[in-house]
Amino acid sequence: MSTQLADSDTQTAGFTRPLLLTPAQDRGGWLMGHAGLAALMLVTATSVVAVGLIFVFIIREAWPFFQAQGFGEAVSGTDWSPEAQGQERFGMLALIFGSLYVTAGALAIAVPVGILTAVLLSDMVSFRVRQGVKPIIEILAAIPSVAYGFFAVLVLAPLMQERFGLHTGANALNSAIMLAVMAVPTIVSVAEDSLWACGRELREASYACGATRAETLLKIVIPAAHNGIIAAIVLGMMRAIGETMLVWMASGNACQIPHPWYDLTQSVRTMTATVAGEMGETPKGSTHYHALFAVGLMLLTFSLVLNLLTEYLLHRARRSSGGHA
Amino acid sequence: MQLNWRTLALALLAVAAAGIHQSAVAQARAEKAKPTLQIEGSTTVGPIADEFTEAFGKLHPGVVITVKKTGSGDGIAALIDGRCQIATSSRMMKLEEFKKAVEKGVVPVTHTISMDGVCIIVHPSNPVKALKTEQIKDIFTGKITNWKDLGGADKPIVVISRDTSSGTYESFTHFVMGKDKMFEKVEYVNSNPQAHSRVETTDGAVAYVGLGFVDAKVKALEINGVAPSKKTIQSGTYAFSRPLFMFTNGYPELGSPVHAFCTFHLTEKGQEIIDAKGFVPVTNY
Numbered sequence: 001m002s003t004q005l006a007d008s009d010t011q012t013a014g015f016t017r018p019l020l021l022t023p024a025q026d027r028g029g030w031l032m033g034h035a036g037l038a039a040l041m042l043v044t045a046t047s048v049v050a051v052g053l054i055f056v057f058i059i060r061e062a063w064p065f066f067q068a069q070g071f072g073e074a075v076s077g078t079d080w081s082p083e084a085q086g087q088e089r090f091g092m093l094a095l096i097f098g099s100l101y102v103t104a105g106a107l108a109i110a111v112p113v114g115i116l117t118a119v120l121l122s123d124m125v126s127f128r129v130r131q132g133v134k135p136i137i138e139i140l141a142a143i144p145s146v147a148y149g150f151f152a153v154l155v156l157a158p159l160m161q162e163r164f165g166l167h168t169g170a171n172a173l174n175s176a177i178m179l180a181v182m183a184v185p186t187i188v189s190v191a192e193d194s195l196w197a198c199g200r201e202l203r204e205a206s207y208a209c210g211a212t213r214a215e216t217l218l219k220i221v222i223p224a225a226h227n228g229i230i231a232a233i234v235l236g237m238m239r240a241i242g243e244t245m246l247v248w249m250a251s252g253n254a255c256q257i258p259h260p261w262y263d264l265t266q267s268v269r270t271m272t273a274t275v276a277g278e279m280g281e282t283p284k285g286s287t288h289y290h291a292l293f294a295v296g297l298m299l300l301t302f303s304l305v306l307n308l309l310t311e312y313l314l315h316r317a318r319r320s321s322g323g324h325a
Numbered sequence: 326m327q328l329n330w331r332t333l334a335l336a337l338l339a340v341a342a343a344g345i346h347q348s349a350v351a352q353a354r355a356e357k358a359k360p361t362l363q364i365e366g367s368t369t370v371g372p373i374a375d376e377f378t379e380a381f382g383k384l385h386p387g388v389v390i391t392v393k394k395t396g397s398g399d400g401i402a403a404l405i406d407g408r409c410q411i412a413t414s415s416r417m418m419k420l421e422e423f424k425k426a427v428e429k430g431v432v433p434v435t436h437t438i439s440m441d442g443v444c445i446i447v448h449p450s451n452p453v454k455a456l457k458t459e460q461i462k463d464i465f466t467g468k469i470t471n472w473k474d475l476g477g478a479d480k481p482i483v484v485i486s487r488d489t490s491s492g493t494y495e496s497f498t499h500f501v502m503g504k505d506k507m508f509e510k511v512e513y514v515n516s517n518p519q520a521h522s523r524v525e526t527t528d529g530a531v532a533y534v535g536l537g538f539v540d541a542k543v544k545a546l547e548i549n550g551v552a553p554s555k556k557t558i559q560s561g562t563y564a565f566s567r568p569l570f571m572f573t574n575g576y577p578e579l580g581s582p583v584h585a586f587c588t589f590h591l592t593e594k595g596q597e598i599i600d601a602k603g604f605v606p607v608t609n610y
Contacts, residue, residue, distance in 0.1 A: 081506045083489045083498075094509070153519065158526040167529055168483045170512060253488075253513035267512045277488045277515055283395050 055300070062297040065090070065290035074294060080255045080269075082278065082288040090291045092298060097257050098172075098268035099241055099299070105176025105264060106183055106240040111233055113180070114187030118232075121188070122195040123203075123217055134192065141185035149249030152178045157250070166265045170252035173264040178246055183236035190235055194228020195221060227314060234310045241272075241303060248273040271299045362582050365393040366400020366413035369441060369492030370569050374413055376598040377589050388582045394492075404572055405431050410583050412572040415441065415496065432575045438590040440605040442536045442558030442566040443496050446521070446543040448528050453477040455547035458564055462501050464531060467508030472529060484511045485523050485532035493517065493603070497533050500565040517603055535603015558605045569604065 021029065066074070069090055077091020117137070121130045156177065157169025198221050206216040222229070252267025253274075259266070275292050282289045364374050371394035378390045393400075393409075400412035405426045418426075418433055426433050445461060447453060453475050463469040464482055473479040486507060487494040514520045520532040525542045536553055539545045545553050548564045557563035577584035589595040596606040 078509070083494075087504075087506070153522060154526070157523075161527055167481045168512065168527060170523065248515060249519070254510050256509035267510070269513070277513065278490050282490060283399070 058293055058297050058300060061290060061293035063290075065287065065294040068287065069291075074291075074298075078255075078257055080274070082282075082291055088287065090287070090294075092271070092295060094255050094257050095269055095271045095274050095295060096298060096302075098251070099270040099272065099302070101258075101268055102172055102175045102179060102247060102251060102270060103237060103240045105172060106179035107233070107237055109176065109180035110183040110187055110236055110240075114184045114232065114236065115191055115229060117184070117188045118191035118195055118229075119217060119222070121192050123213070123221065130192075134189070137185050137188050139185075140181065141189075145182065145243060145245040146249075148178050148182060149246045152246065152250035160265075168252060168265075168267060170250055170267060171265050172251060172258065172268045175247050175251040175268075175270075176264065178250055179240040179243055182243065182246065183239045186239055187232045187236040190232035191225070191229045194225040194232070197228070198224045230310060230314055234307065237306065238303060241299075241306070244272040244276045248276055253277065271295050271302075275299075360388050360582055362388055362390040362411070362586060363393075363403075363409035364390065364411045364413060364586075365395060365403045365409040366411075367397040367415040367492065367569070368394045368490070368495050369397075369415040370413035370438070370571070371492055372602050373439065373569070373590075373599060373604065376602060377586065377595065380594050380598060381586060381589060385582060385585065390586075401426075401433075401572065404433070404574060405429055407431075407574075410573065410577075411586060414570045414572060415492075415499070415567065417570065418572065433572045434574070434576050436571040436573065436587045436590075437568045437607055438571055438587075439569050439599045439607055440558050440566055441496055441569050442553055442563055442605055443493065443500055443533050444536055444539050444545040444553045444565075445531065445533050445548065446524050446539060446545050447531050448524060449542065449544045450528060451477055451544065453546065454544075455550060457549055458501060461548070462503075462505065465502060465507045465511060466505055467510060470510075480529045483527050483530040484508075485520055485530055486511050486513050487517070487520060487533070488513050488515045491515075493533065493535060496565075496567075499567075536605055537600050537603035555605050559607070566605075568607075 074090055074092050075096075076093060077089060078094040079089040079091045080094060081087070081089045121134060125133075152174055153170065156174050160166045160169040160171075160174060202220060202224060203216055206220045211220070247270045251270060251273065253269040254267035255269045256266070258264075258268060275295055278288070279292055282292060364378075371392065374392045374394075378392055381388070381390065393403075395403075397412075397414040397416055400409065400414055401418055401422050403409040404412035405422065406429075417435070423433060445456065451472065453472060456475065460469065460475060464475075464484055465486070469475060469482070471479065471481055484507075487497070512523075514523055514532075517534045517538045520534050521538050521540075521543060524530045524532045536555070536558060539553070547553075551557050551563045553563050553565075558566040561567075571587050573583060573587060577587055590599060590606065596608070599606045
């Protein structure tokens with residue numbers, strides 16, 4: 001016992017701090033510890049509270065609209081003419097359709113491209129190529145959306161008209177392509193990280209069993225990384241559905257459901273573009289003002305539902321794959 | 326003693342916060358002491374008023390100006406209620422409004438600050454040179470959807486409008502649409518230059534912009550036989566033209582900020598701004 005103490009004494013010879021705290025120091029330490037915890041909690045709570053407050057604020061501003069107009073016309077009507085004196089119409093169906101339409105179009109392009117790129121970078125090229133290419137792809141995410149918008153209006157739109165004979169270059173296809181370009185870096189980055197994280201052991205075990213590279217990729221690595229891949233797709237989807245400036249510039253903003261519905265070469269208008277384009281000049285407190293908040297609420301609800309849905313699917317997939325995370 | 330640096334940091338933070346608060350209070354007091362100028366009204370005149378405010382702020386740094394764009398009627402109502410010193414308007418005051426103003430002891434004085442002319446533009450290759458107001462209305466309501474019905478090539482019309490919150494949209498609605506709505510295929514862009522570049526790059530497009538945005542890359546159509554120009558817009562022979570106003574309560578005291586603002590359109594800078602915003606300055610030369 002005594003020798004141990006002596007030992008520890010010699011070990012802490014250079015340590016001048018007294019081991020015994022005075023009651024004041026003890027209280028001080030307790031206080032500072034809890035103050036620190038409280039401060040960190042506060043910082044963390046800020047973002048949670050912010051989300052809550054955003055919801056409260058938007059619901060409060062949207063409520064008068066639903067009270068006056070009801071849900072029926074908002075979700076079933078396609079006529080959005082908020083400024084027509086005496087015959088205002090607030091049908092949001094075309095806007096909702098527009099948002100989902102360009103998002104689906106963007107994902108149809110960005111998901112295969114993004115995931116295939118991620119597979120190539122993680123498993124098929126040398127480490128040095130990966131280290132060089134990945135940052136370049138990620139730079140795409142750093143370009144401001146208004147720059148993409150300029151490209152869409154001044155380059156892609158005339159190209160579509162001249163080369164492909166479309167009547168108008170500002171259309172759903174244009175927006176979908178540009179949104180795909182914007183979503184690809186997110187998808188590549190997250191998916192590649194999760195493929196990479198599967199580790200060497202898994203791949204080598206597969207090769208050791210005699211599997212080819214294709215078999216290893218398709219049957220081992222991709223299934224093992226499916227969580228991250230789904231997360232990548234969700235993030236890409238959120239990027240696309242929430243994008244505003246680009247769709248406001250590139251989609252043409254015609255308030256219609258294309259006819260026939262699968263015709264991507266017609267103009268559509270998204271919920272985000274409507275809010276961004278009309279909010280600035282709308283008199284505060286008017287029906288139009290509240291209607292724009294109702295559109296915002298729809299958008300928020302949509303992204304929330306999509307988020308929860310993918311969470312649920314992820315959860316189910318996780319359980320069926322035997323708890324592998 | 327070991328906690329001292331924390332105490333010190335906290336004390337410093339408190340002092341800094343108090344300092345910031347102090348200076349903020351002082352600033353707020355200074356703002357309050359400055360003369361303020363409330364401007365309210367037309368969304369059409371709004372962009373001019375905004376630019377005037379910016380240029381004006383450099384010349385008269387002591388004046389705090391707020392510009393609200395709520396609509397001509399709201400601006401005039403605000404002037405009558407004494408909620409603003411200058412009401413901007415894209416129309417003359419109505420007799421009812423005038424009576425109400427006089428009842429409340431307000432003498433509305435009109436300042437004509439510029440002319441507003443909306444030009445209909447198409448791609449230079451489009452053979453159509455002139456249209457009538459009714460035909461333009463039919464294009465924007467979707468009754469006419471192909472240029473061949475207007476004497477052009479067999480090509481669908483791509484109809485482009487400004488966003489519904491812009492002053493130009495408001496002017497166009499006033500001149501052409503009346504009570505009718507645009508049809509659902511109309512595309513919307515959010516600035517005059519964007520409308521211009523869409524028409525420049527699209528064969529079948531038609532759009533409307535202020536005269537300041539018409540150049541050789543697009544073609545402005547004759548309306549009811551009159552081509553848009555400064556002259557025709559000023560004289561009103563061009564169909565889509567109207568004066569824009571500012572109203573004040575009595576003629577503003579000479580040398581006051583209100584007077585300076587209401588006569589700003591006569592200065593060189595003011596005329597430049599009006600030109601740049603796509604409107605036509607009121608001049609005799």
